[in-house]
Amino acid sequence: MRVPSQAELQERKRVQIGIETTSNAQSTDFPGHWPGENHEWNLDYIKENLNVKFHTSTPFDSEFSLIGIDTSVANAFRRILLAEIPTLAIETVFIYQNTSVMQDEVLAHRLGLIPLQASRRGLNWMKWYQKPTEEDEGSGAPSDYNCAILRLNVKCEWQEGGLQRAARGETDPDKLYVNHSIYARDLQWQAIGKQAEMFADGPIQAVNPDILIMKLRPGQEIELLMHAMKGIGQDHAKFSPVATASYRLLPTIDIMKPIIGADAKKFARCFPKGVIRLDSVTSEEASELDCKENEVKAVVANPMRDTVSRECLRHAEFKDKVKLGRVRDHFIFRIESTGQWESEDLFLESVKLLKVKCQRMRRGLDAMMN
Amino acid sequence: MSTYTTAGAQQQQQQQSSMAHDASSSTDERARFVEYSCGDCDAPVSLKRGEPIRCRSCGHRVLYKKRTHRMVQFEAR
Numbered sequence: 001m002r003v004p005s006q007a008e009l010q011e012r013k014r015v016q017i018g019i020e021t022t023s024n025a026q027s028t029d030f031p032g033h034w035p036g037e038n039h040e041w042n043l044d045y046i047k048e049n050l051n052v053k054f055h056t057s058t059p060f061d062s063e064f065s066l067i068g069i070d071t072s073v074a075n076a077f078r079r080i081l082l083a084e085i086p087t088l089a090i091e092t093v094f095i096y097q098n099t100s101v102m103q104d105e106v107l108a109h110r111l112g113l114i115p116l117q118a119s120r121r122g123l124n125w126m127k128w129y130q131k132p133t134e135e136d137e138g139s140g141a142p143s144d145y146n147c148a149i150l151r152l153n154v155k156c157e158w159q160e161g162g163l164q165r166a167a168r169g170e171t172d173p174d175k176l177y178v179n180h181s182i183y184a185r186d187l188q189w190q191a192i193g194k195q196a197e198m199f200a201d202g203p204i205q206a207v208n209p210d211i212l213i214m215k216l217r218p219g220q221e222i223e224l225l226m227h228a229m230k231g232i233g234q235d236h237a238k239f240s241p242v243a244t245a246s247y248r249l250l251p252t253i254d255i256m257k258p259i260i261g262a263d264a265k266k267f268a269r270c271f272p273k274g275v276i277r278l279d280s281v282t283s284e285e286a287s288e289l290d291c292k293e294n295e296v297k298a299v300v301a302n303p304m305r306d307t308v309s310r311e312c313l314r315h316a317e318f319k320d321k322v323k324l325g326r327v328r329d330h331f332i333f334r335i336e337s338t339g340q341w342e343s344e345d346l347f348l349e350s351v352k353l354l355k356v357k358c359q360r361m362r363r364g365l366d367a368m369m370n
Numbered sequence: 371m372s373t374y375t376t377a378g379a380q381q382q383q384q385q386q387s388s389m390a391h392d393a394s395s396s397t398d399e400r401a402r403f404v405e406y407s408c409g410d411c412d413a414p415v416s417l418k419r420g421e422p423i424r425c426r427s428c429g430h431r432v433l434y435k436k437r438t439h440r441m442v443q444f445e446a447r
C-alpha cells in the first residue's frame with residue numbers, strides 16, 4: 001500500500017487562493033480517491049490527529065482551533081450551536097395595559113428578544129413546553145417545570161415640581177419624570193411551585209440589565225405578564241444561545257522568494273498588523289540573498305490574524321513571490337454566547353447533541369435491518 | 371386567558387388564585403364609570419352615562435377615552 005509523504009499530505013489539505021480563484025477546496029481523504037491508499041474512517045486515526053487549541057477564553061466569548069476534522073463535522077457543530085441548543089426566552093406576553101407610544105406587538109417582540117439568565121441547575125431542570133392540541137383536551141398547560149412567569153408594571157409620572165421645571169424650559173427627562181425609561185432590569189420574575197427551590201442559586205433575570213425596552217412620558221403606563229419557555233433557534237432566533245458562532249479556516253502565507261528592503265515594508269502593509277514581521281538580514285544571509293547586511297526581510301509572524309484580503313497579489317512585485325492558502329482541516333471557531341450558557345459549555349453541548357443524533361440514527365438503522 | 375397549573379394540588383390552588391387577576395373585584399364599583407382624560411389639561415375624568423361630556427377642572431369639552439384594562443395575548447415573535 002502506498003503511503004504518501006507528510007509534505008504531500010500537507011499539500012493536499014491546502015486550499016489554494018489565487019487573485020480571483022480558489023482551488024483544491026474539496027477534501028480528498030475518503031476511500032477510493034487516491035489509488036492504492038487507505039483512507040477508511042478510523043477512530044484511532046481521529047484520536048491521534050484531533051487537536052483543540054484555545055486562543056481566547058472568556059465566559060461569553062471564546063476562540064479556539066479545532067484541527068484535524070472534516071468540514072462536515074465542524075459545520076454540524078456550528079449549525080447545532082446556532083439552532084439546536086435550547087435556551088429560555090419570553091414566548092407569550094399578556095398585555096393588560098399599554099398606553100405608551102409603542103404598539104403591543106412591537107413591545108411583545110422586543111421582550112422576546114431579551115436574553116435571560118438563570119441558575120444552570122434550574123435551566124437544566126426545566127422541560128419543553130408543548131403547545132395545546134385539539135385532540136388532547138387540557139394539553140399544553142403551562143406549569144412550573146416548563147414556564148416561568150415574569151411581570152412588568154411601570155407607570156411614568158411627573159416628578160415633584162417637574163411640571164414647573166418643564167414650563168421653565170427644562171428638557172432633561174431625568175429632572176422631569178419618574179420611570180421615563182423601562183430597562184431589562186425592570187422585569188420581575190415570580191417563582192412558581194418548585195422553581196423557588198430549583199432556581200435558588202440564580203434567579204431568572206435579564207443578562208444585560210441595561211437594555212432599554214421603551215420610553216414613557218407622564219400618564220403612560222405598562223402592565224403586562226410574560227411567560228418564558230424553553231425553545232431552540234430552529235423555531236425562533238431569540239432561542240439561539242449564541243450571538244453568533246462561526247469558523248474560518250487558518251490562512252497560510254508562503255513566501256517563495258525573499259522579499260527585502262522597501263518591498264518588505266510594502267508587503268507588510270498589505271496585511272493586517274502583526275501578520276508580517278520585518279527581520280534584519282544577518283551577515284551570512286546577506287551573501288546568499290544578494291543584499292546588504294541589516295536590510296529588512298519580510299517574515300510571516302502570525303498568519304492567523306490575516307483576513308485573506310489578497311491585497312498582496314494585486315502588486316506585480318509580489319505576485320510570484322508569495323502563495324496564499326488556507327488549511328482545510330484547521331477550523332478557528334469563535335463562539336459568542338448571549339449569556340445563558342458559557343461559550344465553552346455551548347461547544348461541549350453541541351458535541352453532545354451531535355452524539356445523541358448519531359445514536360438516534362443508528363437505532364433507526366438497526367430497526368430497519370431487523 | 372391561560373390558566374397555570376403545577377404538579378402539586380396545593381400549589382395548583384395557590385397558582386390559580388394568584389393568576390386570576392384582580393380585575394373582577396375592582397370592576398364592580400367602577401363598572402358604571404368610564405375613564406377619560408381631558409384634551410386640554412390632561413386631568414383624569416370619569417363619567418357616568420348621561421353626564422355632560424366636560425372636564426371637571428377646566429371645562430374643556432374634548433375628552434379622550436382611555437384604553438380599557440382588558441388583557442390581550444401576544445406571541446413574542
Ligand SMILES: [Zn+2]
Nearest residue numbers: 408411425428
Ligand atoms: Zn381639563
